[in-house]
Amino acid sequence: MEELQLSTRNHGILLEAMRYAITPVGLHYLLTHFDIPPVDPLTWRLRVDGNVAETLSLSLDDLRAMPATTRVVTMECAGNGRAFLDPRPASQPWLLEAVGTGEWTGVELHHVLDLAGPRESTVEFVLTGADHGFDGGVQQAYQRSLTLEEAAATGVMLAYDLNGAPLPPQHGFPVRVVVPGWYGMSNVKWLTSITAVDEHFTGYQQAVSYRLRHHEHDVGEPIRRILPRSLMIPPGIPEFLSRSRVVPAGECRLVGRAWSGFAPIASVEVSDDGGATWAAAEHDHQQVDDASWIGWRFTWQATPGDHELCCRTTDAKGNTQPDRAQWNTGGYTNNAVQRVTVQVTES
Amino acid sequence: MEELQLSTRNHGILLEAMRYAITPVGLHYLLTHFDIPPVDPLTWRLRVDGNVAETLSLSLDDLRAMPATTRVVTMECAGNGRAFLDPRPASQPWLLEAVGTGEWTGVELHHVLDLAGPRESTVEFVLTGADHGFDGGVQQAYQRSLTLEEAAATGVMLAYDLNGAPLPPQHGFPVRVVVPGWYGMSNVKWLTSITAVDEHFTGYQQAVSYRLRHHEHDVGEPIRRILPRSLMIPPGIPEFLSRSRVVPAGECRLVGRAWSGFAPIASVEVSDDGGATWAAAEHDHQQVDDASWIGWRFTWQATPGDHELCCRTTDAKGNTQPDRAQWNTGGYTNNAVQRVTVQVTES
Numbered sequence: 001m002e003e004l005q006l007s008t009r010n011h012g013i014l015l016e017a018m019r020y021a022i023t024p025v026g027l028h029y030l031l032t033h034f035d036i037p038p039v040d041p042l043t044w045r046l047r048v049d050g051n052v053a054e055t056l057s058l059s060l061d062d063l064r065a066m067p068a069t070t071r072v073v074t075m076e077c078a079g080n081g082r083a084f085l086d087p088r089p090a091s092q093p094w095l096l097e098a099v100g101t102g103e104w105t106g107v108e109l110h111h112v113l114d115l116a117g118p119r120e121s122t123v124e125f126v127l128t129g130a131d132h133g134f135d136g137g138v139q140q141a142y143q144r145s146l147t148l149e150e151a152a153a154t155g156v157m158l159a160y161d162l163n164g165a166p167l168p169p170q171h172g173f174p175v176r177v178v179v180p181g182w183y184g185m186s187n188v189k190w191l192t193s194i195t196a197v198d199e200h201f202t203g204y205q206q207a208v209s210y211r212l213r214h215h216e217h218d219v220g221e222p223i224r225r226i227l228p229r230s231l232m233i234p235p236g237i238p239e240f241l242s243r244s245r246v247v248p249a250g251e252c253r254l255v256g257r258a259w260s261g262f263a264p265i266a267s268v269e270v271s272d273d274g275g276a277t278w279a280a281a282e283h284d285h286q287q288v289d290d291a292s293w294i295g296w297r298f299t300w301q302a303t304p305g306d307h308e309l310c311c312r313t314t315d316a317k318g319n320t321q322p323d324r325a326q327w328n329t330g331g332y333t334n335n336a337v338q339r340v341t342v343q344v345t346e347s
Numbered sequence: 348m349e350e351l352q353l354s355t356r357n358h359g360i361l362l363e364a365m366r367y368a369i370t371p372v373g374l375h376y377l378l379t380h381f382d383i384p385p386v387d388p389l390t391w392r393l394r395v396d397g398n399v400a401e402t403l404s405l406s407l408d409d410l411r412a413m414p415a416t417t418r419v420v421t422m423e424c425a426g427n428g429r430a431f432l433d434p435r436p437a438s439q440p441w442l443l444e445a446v447g448t449g450e451w452t453g454v455e456l457h458h459v460l461d462l463a464g465p466r467e468s469t470v471e472f473v474l475t476g477a478d479h480g481f482d483g484g485v486q487q488a489y490q491r492s493l494t495l496e497e498a499a500a501t502g503v504m505l506a507y508d509l510n511g512a513p514l515p516p517q518h519g520f521p522v523r524v525v526v527p528g529w530y531g532m533s534n535v536k537w538l539t540s541i542t543a544v545d546e547h548f549t550g551y552q553q554a555v556s557y558r559l560r561h562h563e564h565d566v567g568e569p570i571r572r573i574l575p576r577s578l579m580i581p582p583g584i585p586e587f588l589s590r591s592r593v594v595p596a597g598e599c600r601l602v603g604r605a606w607s608g609f610a611p612i613a614s615v616e617v618s619d620d621g622g623a624t625w626a627a628a629e630h631d632h633q634q635v636d637d638a639s640w641i642g643w644r645f646t647w648q649a650t651p652g653d654h655e656l657c658c659r660t661t662d663a664k665g666n667t668q669p670d671r672a673q674w675n676t677g678g679y680t681n682n683a684v685q686r687v688t689v690q691v692t693e694s
Contacts, residue, residue, distance in 0.1 A: 004430060005590045007351065008442050011358030016382045017516065024515050026373035034585050035363045083351060090588060095355050135587040168371050169364065238381050240482040241437060243352045 003093045012097020016233050018257045021101065021288070021295070022072065022163060028100030029184075030170055031077050031092060033142050033205075034133030037190050041174045046112075046158070050126070050195035053117030060174050063160060066107040071155050071180055072289035074101045074259045078183035078210055078223045081325065081334030089331035096231060096338055099259075101293055102171075104178045106159035110152045112194070118148070121198040125151050127177055130190035138204045144188050145201035146179070155180040155291065158191065180291030181225050181261035183333070185210045213329040220329075226261030227335040228321060230268050230296065230313035234340045245340065248347035252302040258283060259293035260315035267314045268296040274308035275323055275337060281311070302344045309340040350440045359444020363580050365604045368448065368635070368642070369419065369510060375447030376531075377517055378424050378439060380489050380552075381480030384537050388521045393459075393505070397473070397542035400464030407521050410507060413454040418502050418527055419636035421448045421606045425530035425557055425570045428672065428681030436678035443578060443685055448604075448640055449518075451525045453506035457499045459541070465495070468545040472498050474524055477537040485551045491535050492548035493526070502527040502638065505538065527638030528572050528608035530680070532557045560676040567676075573608030574682040575668060577615050577643065577660035581687045592687065595694035599649040605630060606640035607662035614661045615643040621655035622670055622684060628658070649691045656687040 010031045017027040041060050048056035077098035079091060092098075113125065129142040150156070159178045160167060167173040172189030179186040185205060201207070206222075213220035232254050236247030258265045264287060269278040283296035300309075314320040325336045357378045364374040388407050395403040424445035426438060439445075460472065476489040497503065506525045507514060514520040519536030526533040532552060548554070558567035579601050583594030605612045611634060616625040630643035647656075661667040672683045 002588055002590070003351075004354065004440055005442065006588070007354040008359050008440070008444050009361055009590075011377075012355050014356055014379060014383055014517070019385060020516075024517070026375075026377070026515050026517055028373075030373070032361060033587055035581075036361055038366060093351055093355070095352065097355050133584045133587060134593065139584075168373050169367075170361070170371070170373055234382075237480045237486075240380055240480060241349055241353070243349070243356075246481065 002090060006092045010092050012094060013100050015097060015231060018231060018233050019255070022103050023100040025163060025168055028102060029075070029077060029098040031098065031184060032131070032170065033135065034131040036169050037130040037132070039130060039174060039190060044174055046175060046191060047193040048112060048116040049193065051119045051122045051198050052196045053119065056116050058112070060160065063107050063158060063175065066111050068105055069108050069155070069157055070103060070105040071157070071178070072101060072103050072292040073178055073180045074099065074291060074293040075184050075187065076226050076229070078185055078332045079330070081336060082331035084325050084334060084336065085327050085331050089329060091331060099231070102162050103164065104157065104159040105161035106157040106175070106178065108154070109156045109158060112158060113151060116196070118196045122148060122196045123199055124148070124197050124201050126195040126197055126201050126203070127188040127191060128193045128195070129188045130192050136204055136208055140204050142188060143201070143203045143205060144186055145203070145206050146186070150179070183223055183226055185223070209330065210332070211330065212332055216329060218329070223332055226259065227333050228258070228260035228262070228265070228313050228315045228319050229335045230256055230258035230311045230321070231338050232256035232309065232311050232340060236342055245342040247302050247342045247344050249302050249304050249344050250347050252300045254298040254300050254309070256296055256311060257293040258296055258313040260313070260319060262319050263316040265294050265313055266316045269312050270298045270300070271310040272300060272307045274339065275310045304344050304346050307342050307344060309342060310337045312337045349437065353439045357439050359441065360447050362444060362578060365578060365580050366602070369450050370447040372510060372515055375449055375518070376422070376424060376445040378445065378531060379478070379517065380482065381478040383516050384477040384479070386477060386521060386537060391521055393522060393538060394540040395459060395463040396540065398466045398469045398545050399543045400466065403463050405459070407507065410454050410505060410522065413458050415452055416455050416502070416504055417450060417452040418504070418525070419448060419450050419639040420525055420527045421446065421638060421640040422531050422534065423573050423576070425532055425679045426677070428683060429678035431672050431681060431683065432674050432678050436676060438678060446578070450510050451504065451506040452508035453504040453522070453525065455501070456503045456505060459505060460498060463543070465543045469495060469543045470546055471495070471544050471548050473542040473544055473548050473550070474535040474538060475540045475542070476535045477539050483551055483555055487551050489535060490548070490550045490552060491533055492550070492553050493533070497526070530570055530573055532570070556677065557679070558677065559679055563676060565676070570679055573606065574680050575605070575607035575609070575612070575660050575662045575666050576682045577603055577605035577658045577668070578685050579603035579656065579658050579687060583689055592689040594649050594689045594691045596649050596651050596691050597694050599647045601645040601647050601656065603643055603658060604640040605643055605660040607660070607666060609666050610663040612641050612660055613663045616659050617645045617647070618657040619647060619654045621686065622657045651691050651693050654689050654691060656689060657684045659684045
């Protein structure tokens with residue numbers, strides 16, 4: 001029932017919507033930790049405080065008057081692939097769909113930080129959202145931090161527009177954080193404050209959750225950048241209940257997307273025998289943005305019978321996708337290759 | 348795994364989004380039977396054929412040039428509430444969230460039918476979508492029919508805009524059917540043709556699925572209009588995993604929505620003891636549209652301890668909500684009262 005409640009609230013992209021280079025609003029994946037908070041854009045202010053020369057209180061108009069930047073960013077939940085782990089960690093039971101690509105417009109974070117003037121002893125900035133609840137037994141507003149260096153990076157922004165329109169409520173209206181190349185947990189929605197602190201932030205979502213732990217007592221490693229993944233649009237037509245696919249024999253165009261938070265995509269490969277043999281797919285060599293997925297395509301000669309189609313990608317730093325999931329306590333960063341079973345029928 | 352695949356694809360409204368009278372795109376519930384089909388709006392044509400004086404092929408511009416109508420319509424999936432049935436019929440496992448309210452703009456269906464001139468022997472119109480797959484072992488395009496009388500009703504439209512913008516892909520771009528007051532299955536998305544026929548349509552989604560059957564061999568009754576339902580926005584703050592609620596003691600404002608496809612809402616009641624006793628809530632008496640939900644509100648004196656909050660509505664024809672679910676084979680039209688468990692803490 002817990003998984004059901006979460007999976008009814010939180011939804012993934014419909015894989016066929018990967019046909020759109022920019023994911024239309026409503027098809028982008030969405031994970032809401034607590035409730036979507038009501039925010040009045042007229043009275044909303046972003047407070048910049050803590051270890052700074054000047055405390056700021058910025059309106060939406062103030063932010064919109066600052067230099068604007070637009071980035072096409074592929075966002076993925078760190079828990080994508082969790083439901084394939086065995087045993088399955090109790091949380092949002094994502095299969096493969098927790099991804100989407102948005103055109104985000106906002107002001108780069110460093111512009112705002114420069115206005116406030118962080119003192120030299122500043123180590124991190126704590127980003128606080130208006131959403132509030134309990135997680136892991138701790139009452140909290142949703143909070144994450146970025147180090148000085150991370151916060152100063154090009155592209156890290158306070159976004160107020162998605163796909164050319166003001167953020168919809170569910171994506172953080174009126175302002176959210178976007179950290180290109182990082183898993184979704186860093187992109188604090190419904191931002192209310194940025195606090196400069198002189199020691200590392202130990203809030204729940206930073207120090208307890210979103211860490212890669214191999215066992216319960218493992219202190220683990222923080223989760224940051226998105227591991228490479230490729231996904232295909234399942235070919236043919238689906239069966240309603242099982243989502244199994246039927247494909248007519250003959251030439252079948254396989255298309256999909258690939259991304260990595262570490263480096264450009266170097267290759268995409270496809271298998272039609274469950275990963276026993278692989279063939280190179282054609283892929284885009286121009287990315288619209290360093291942080292955006294690319295398209296790929298492969299012409300498959302579909303022969304009658306059952307096939308397990310797979311795809312995998314490797315980035316320019318040699319990061320690739322494993323055949324099988326690597327278990328961890330939180331069920332994070334499972335980028336194992338996608339497996340799509342299709343039944344090919346005589347055409 | 349089947350339920351998981353479906354619930355990851357198909358999503359409900361986040362209940363707190365009932366605060367918006369018109370549901371923002373991306374928060375409206377969405378059930379996609381097969382895959383979202385790609386449609387090129389420039390080459391798309393609506394074919395009107397079969398038992399008509401003149402076969403038509405209408406472009407999107409043709410439809411937009413016809414008299415436009417706008418309706419605020421609350422849509423609900425006939426399977427809403429299914430996951431509370433025991434045993435749970437295998438299908439999309441909705442809890443309570445399969446609802447949303449859109450401002451739909453389009454041309455009333457009768458204008459289009461009048462152009463084609465149905466012959467006197469016409470009994471029904473078959474509406475066919477571009478989405479295609481298998482359901483119940485039958486390969487099919489998604490199809491539903493409306494009788495002459497149903498198709499001629501005021502407000503039954505071919506919609507091309509949602510909330511003032513062209514339909515998003517997931518809601519049936521470029522054109523879908525909207526039948527105000529009916530469950531969602533009648534609102535064929537990605538419409539490609541309307542065919543006048545001289546006998547009752549027996550396609551899968553009309554004659555096999557979407558019927559209320561009490562046992563497997565029951566021929567059942569077709570599902571049409573939306574039974575009354577009220578929902579509250581769960582008060583207080585949530586726990587991430589369990590979605591349980593914590594509310595501080597004292598005055599607590601309960602708000603929600605109520606709707607019926609049969610008649611205006613006559614009353615909304617609230618209980619804080621699991622339905623043992625009820626008190627009248629205040630509700631809107633003006634509906635923006637016959638087919639739209641209304642808002643309601645209730646000031647609750649929250650006392651420390653656990654409470655089961657409930658709400659129920661009754662429409663002007665005396666239709667109301669049962670305390671407990673009525674089982675049926677397809678898991679349809681379960682409009683039993685919502686139960687929200689809250690823990691009230693000393694404030």
